[in-house]
Amino acid sequence: MNYAILILALGLAPVLPLVATFYFWFTRWKYRKQAVSSGLKGREAALRLLSENGLADIPVDSANELVGDHFDPKGRKIALSPDVLDKSSAFALAVAAHEVGHALQQKDGYRWFGWWMAVAPYVHMLTFVFQIIVMSLALVFPPILFLLVISYSLLFLMSILTLPVEYDASRRAMAELNRSGLIQNDDERSAVRNVLIAAGLTYIAKAIQDLLLAVYYALKVFRR
Ligand SMILES: [Zn+2]
16 A cells, blocks of 8 residues: 555656646747737736736846746836747737736735745755755664655645745736726637636646655655
8 A cells, every 4th residue: 555655656746747837838839829808918928917907117137037927026027038028929928917816916915825835945945955965864863754844845845835825816806907907808818818728727736746755755764
């Protein structure tokens, strides 16, 4: 029984996020080509939604390739990738509105967003360094692997914290696009929804991966 879970965890852990990422790429490829009736590019759509919400002071710039589309809560700015920033498509509209959704969370003092901002940057950086150290030390002293159980449990906790934040940003994006008239028909509505769902699935896959890895290392350590 334990052995079966071990194999399952080991097999599924890397596969799930890959499948979710491929699905997101496919969705991006599909909806990058779908024009929107407003004709607005991602930057223009974001700026319009921001200014309609009293956030005209938040700039919308190009994103670093590595980091990708995001809202920077400290610097108070939105960064969009080239596919979104200067393109007009259902994909660009969805992503731009999602990032505006994060800006609106900050404006409204959304509780989960504050939590997430406080924890996220440190957990990522620290766990990465920590895991490399533990894996190296495990070569000479295998029981130390139990520290990986803790670190993946922490990552899982963080992934779980991210889910309501991402879901809420997408929910706000959908509401804003409907309210502002940037979405004008059911075709556009379903395209934007599909992009947001595909993006959301990558976060869910990440959470499941962290859980599986925590279980995997727990079984590995405690079966000794
Ligand atoms: Zn987001």
